[in-house]
Amino acid sequence: MNLAVPDKDCSLCPRLKGFIDDNRIKFPDKFNAPVPSFGSIDARLLVVGLAPGLKGANFTGRPFTGDYAGDLLYPTLVKFGFAKGVFAGHPDDGVELLDARITNAVRCVPPENKPTGEEINTCRPFLIDEIAAMKNLKVILCLGLISHNSVLKTLGEKLSAHKFSHAAQHDIGDIIVIDSYHCSRYNTNTGRLTTEMFEDVFAQIKAAF
Numbered sequence: 001m002n003l004a005v006p007d008k009d010c011s012l013c014p015r016l017k018g019f020i021d022d023n024r025i026k027f028p029d030k031f032n033a034p035v036p037s038f039g040s041i042d043a044r045l046l047v048v049g050l051a052p053g054l055k056g057a058n059f060t061g062r063p064f065t066g067d068y069a070g071d072l073l074y075p076t077l078v079k080f081g082f083a084k085g086v087f088a089g090h091p092d093d094g095v096e097l098l099d100a101r102i103t104n105a106v107r108c109v110p111p112e113n114k115p116t117g118e119e120i121n122t123c124r125p126f127l128i129d130e131i132a133a134m135k136n137l138k139v140i141l142c143l144g145l146i147s148h149n150s151v152l153k154t155l156g157e158k159l160s161a162h163k164f165s166h167a168a169q170h171d172i173g174d175i176i177v178i179d180s181y182h183c184s185r186y187n188t189n190t191g192r193l194t195t196e197m198f199e200d201v202f203a204q205i206k207a208a209f
C-alpha cells in the first residue's frame with residue numbers, strides 16, 4: 001500500500017502553509033515542512049502527538065526533536081524498550097525506534113502550537129492512512145486531548161463514548177488506545193505530568209501487548 005503523506009509544499013491548510021512560508025524566510029536553513037512520521041510502519045505501537053513545535057520538529061524534521069517536548073518522551077521509550085540510543089535532540093543522534101512509530105495529529109507547525117479544528121480535520125486523512133497502513137498496530141498512545149480526539153475520530157468512534165483522561169484505556173476492536181497528558185514543558189513544569197505518571201502509562205502499554 002502506498003502511504004499518503006503531505007507534500008513538502010502541502011497547501012491544504014492555507015494558514016499553516018503561510019506560517020511555514022514565513023518561517024522559510026526567517027529560518028532558511030531549517031526543515032520548515034510537514035514533519036514525517038518516525039519509525040517503522042510495521043511497529044505495534046503508534047505514539048500520536050499534537051503538532052510539530054516551531055523550533056523543535058519543524059526545525060529538525062523529526063517528531064518531538066529539537067525542543068523540550070522530546071526530553072521525556074524519548075528517554076521513556078528507551079527505558080521501556082521501544083527505542084535504543086541516546087536522545088540528543090537532533091535527528092542524527094542515532095536514536096532508533098523499536099516496534100514503535102511516532103506521528104502527529106497535525107503534520108505542520110501551527111502558530112502558538114494551536115491548530116484550528118478545521119486544520120485538525122484537514123490533516124486527519126493522513127492519520128487515517130497511517131493507521132490503516134500499520135498492519136501490526138496494537139496500541140496507540142495519544143498525547144493530549146487533540147491527539148485523543150483525532151485518533152478516536154480516525155477509528156470511527158463517538159467522542160462521547162470515550163472521554164479523555166490521563167491513563168484512560170479505550171479498547172476499540174483489536175486496537176487499544178491509551179491516553180496521557182501531553183509531555184510538553186508546560187505540563188511537566190507544572191507537575192500535571194510527572195516522570196512517574198508517564199512511566200506508569202508506558203507500563204500500561206507494555207501490559208497491553
Ligand code: URA
Pocket residue numbers: 049050051052053056057062063064065069104143
Ligand atoms: N513536537 C511534536 O512533534 N509533537 C508534539 O506534539 C509536540 C512537539
